[in-house]
Amino acid sequence: xxxxxxxxxxxxxxxTTPLAIKWSAEGSSFIFGVTARMSIGLICLFFMLLLMRQxxxxxxxxxxxYFAIAxxxxxxxxxxxxAAQFIPSGWISVIFGLTxxxxxxxxxxxxxxxxxxxxxxxxxxxxxxxxxxxxxSALHISYNTAMGVIGVLVATFLQSYSAxxxxxxxxxxxxxxxxxxxxxxxxxxxxxxxxxxxxKIPSTLPINSSLSILYLGLIATPIGFALxxxxxxxxxxxxxxxxxxxSPVLALLLGHYLNKEAITMEIAIGTGLILSALIMHSFIxxxxxxxx
Numbered sequence: 001x002x003x004x005x006x007x008x009x010x011x012x013x014x015x016t017t018p019l020a021i022k023w024s025a026e027g028s029s030f031i032f033g034v035t036a037r038m039s040i041g042l043i044c045l046f047f048m049l050l051l052m053r054q055x056x057x058x059x060x061x062x063x064x065x066y067f068a069i070a071x072x073x074x075x076x077x078x079x080x081x082x083a084a085q086f087i088p089s090g091w092i093s094v095i096f097g098l099t100x101x102x103x104x105x106x107x108x109x110x111x112x113x114x115x116x117x118x119x120x121x122x123x124x125x126x127x128x129x130x131x132x133x134x135x136x137s138a139l140h141i142s143y144n145t146a147m148g149v150i151g152v153l154v155a156t157f158l159q160s161y162s163a164x165x166x167x168x169x170x171x172x173x174x175x176x177x178x179x180x181x182x183x184x185x186x187x188x189x190x191x192x193x194x195x196x197x198x199x200k201i202p203s204t205l206p207i208n209s210s211l212s213i214l215y216l217g218l219i220a221t222p223i224g225f226a227l228x229x230x231x232x233x234x235x236x237x238x239x240x241x242x243x244x245x246x247s248p249v250l251a252l253l254l255g256h257y258l259n260k261e262a263i264t265m266e267i268a269i270g271t272g273l274i275l276s277a278l279i280m281h282s283f284i285x286x287x288x289x290x291x292x
Contacts (some may be wrong), residue, residue, distance in 0.1 A: 015250035018092035024212040035194040040217025061171035069182025072162035076155040083151030088261035093251030102160040123280040130273030137266035175230035
């Protein structure tokens with residue numbers, strides 16, 4: 001029951017996070033928005049550790065896990081925030097829908113999971129076709145929009161790589177400890193990046209931007225990451241990645257209605273293909289079991 005509730009909460013967070021990311025950079029640079037978020041998030045994580053009376057472990061496997069998680073917290077998030085400048089927020093969630101495919105390939109190569117078969121490969125081809133249509137649409141808009149799509153794709157790969165790496169290390173650390181340790185590794189990189197890229201603290205921020213940074217820092221970062229790594233320690237990495245089956249449509253609708261982002265026919269078709277691929281990928285194993 002706890003895993004199911006965590007799964008649902010993360011799906012809702014991932015649907016709302018892209019729009020919050022886009023809004024958080026309004027009135028400031030993207031690097032300030034993400035650094036402010038992670039700084040608030042780390043403070044919240046330390047309070048959570050104190051309340052739960054957990055200590056930060058520092059043995060070899062723990063440090064490896066923290067570094068692997070920092071790949072997502074710094075690498076993937078930095079790529080997403082940069083890309084969010086150029087593409088509609090809803091696209092971020094749709095492209096992240098490719099996470100199960102990338103995770104499945106990495107899990108098969110790195111963990112030996114049986115996540116590749118001819119019928120799943122067909123689902124991957126369908127997903128890649130959907131991404132290609134979205135990329136074609138982005139090229140029609142501008143070069144920067146196309147680069148934004150590539151940036152989110154890089155972030156998707158880094159998130160999948162991080163998740164599979166954590167499973168491979170198998171340190172069996174509490175989720176809150178994993179995220180706090182990963183944040184400790186990632187935050188100095190954010191601070192250094194902010195100092196060299198921007199180095200400015202805005203005197204005022206729009207209300208949307210301020211609330212978005214607080215939402216991301218107080219809820220999405222400490223609670224969202226903790227729940228993500230909680231379920232990652234209990235179920236297969238490919239199953240965790242299926243959260244992306246739920247989020248894209250809701251994210252597109254939120255971007256459309258709250259941020260006036262257009263949903264063109266090409267985007268609708270590309271999204272439909274990616275979601276169809278996700279559904280096929282999700283239920284292939286169940287269909288096989290029913291046939292047996």
